[in-house]
Amino acid sequence: xxxxxxxxxxxxxxxxxxxxxxxxxxxxxxxxxxxxxxxxxxxxxxxxxxxxxxxxxxxxxxxxxxxxxxxxxxxxxxxxxxxxxxxxxxxxxxxxxxxxxxxxxxxxxxxxxxxxxxxxxxxxxxxxxxxxxxxxxxxxxxxxxxxxxxxxxxxxxxxxxxxxxxxxxxxxxxxxxxxxxxxxxxxxxxxxxxxxxxxxxxxxxxxx
Numbered sequence: 001x002x003x004x005x006x007x008x009x010x011x012x013x014x015x016x017x018x019x020x021x022x023x024x025x026x027x028x029x030x031x032x033x034x035x036x037x038x039x040x041x042x043x044x045x046x047x048x049x050x051x052x053x054x055x056x057x058x059x060x061x062x063x064x065x066x067x068x069x070x071x072x073x074x075x076x077x078x079x080x081x082x083x084x085x086x087x088x089x090x091x092x093x094x095x096x097x098x099x100x101x102x103x104x105x106x107x108x109x110x111x112x113x114x115x116x117x118x119x120x121x122x123x124x125x126x127x128x129x130x131x132x133x134x135x136x137x138x139x140x141x142x143x144x145x146x147x148x149x150x151x152x153x154x155x156x157x158x159x160x161x162x163x164x165x166x167x168x169x170x171x172x173x174x175x176x177x178x179x180x181x182x183x184x185x186x187x188x189x190x191x192x193x194x195x196x197x198x199x200x201x202x203x204x205x206x207x208x
Contacts, residue, residue, distance in 0.1 A: 033079050034091035040098045040159075048102075061110040062139050065102035065189075069182075074100045074193075078157075081197045082204075089208060090161065099158035102193070103139030108149030109177050146173055151180045153189065155196035164207030170196035 048066025051059035067073040072080075078100065082090060134140040139154045146152055150173040158167045172195060174180050174188045181187055 033083050034088060035082070035093045035095055035161075037075065037079055037095045037097060039075060040096055041100060045099060045101045055110075058134065058137055059107075061106040062137070063104045063106075064139070065104060074102070077193060078197065078200075081201070085201050086204070086208075093161055093208075095159065095161050097157075097159040099156050101138070101154075101156045102189075103154040103156075104180055105139045105141070105152045105154065106177055106180065109151050141171060145171065148173075150174060151177050153180070153192045155192060157196060157200050161204050161208060164204050166200045166203040168196065168199040168203065170199055 044064065046067050048064040048069055051057075051062045051064070054060055067075065070077070075097065078097065082095065135142045135145075138156075139152075141152060141154070143149070152171060152173045155170040155172075156168070157170075160166065170192070172188075172192045178184050179186065179188050182189075
């Protein structure tokens, strides 16, 4: 019985985290761009991936969304948005991108799934242990910002256009886990990315 229980828990964790995350975004990255973009992001920003499949780990059910998980890529999305917003104002300029990280946090939602299917001291300990929500973890949050523990996205964008610097962090929740998944054509990630980049644009506009 104990072996079946462990396998059952492991099955929930693996099936929850293993689905592909391809999101088509309605943005045309093929139009000519009048500026140069230098990509100084870390490899972890580019590649993404699940942080941990261990439910007691502080980064369980937190996933970094990589470039390959988006169509078009994060870099191309930013290019298009900047071109649409500024047009010829950026012609000949260099845009340096130091960070563009998107983090999906389903930690509490997945833990509750385990609690809903299993009862007893072991699942209670697994669900209640460790840092359930922590702003110290990138992609984490304070419970005051998300008291219901809803699925959330955190977007961090940092860089500069010449001497004009931008550095934003955008946090947004989703009502359901399903609305964060790529297989759902109405997933919220395109909206989240738009809202994040819309915070970058005025920072640049004030300085150029």
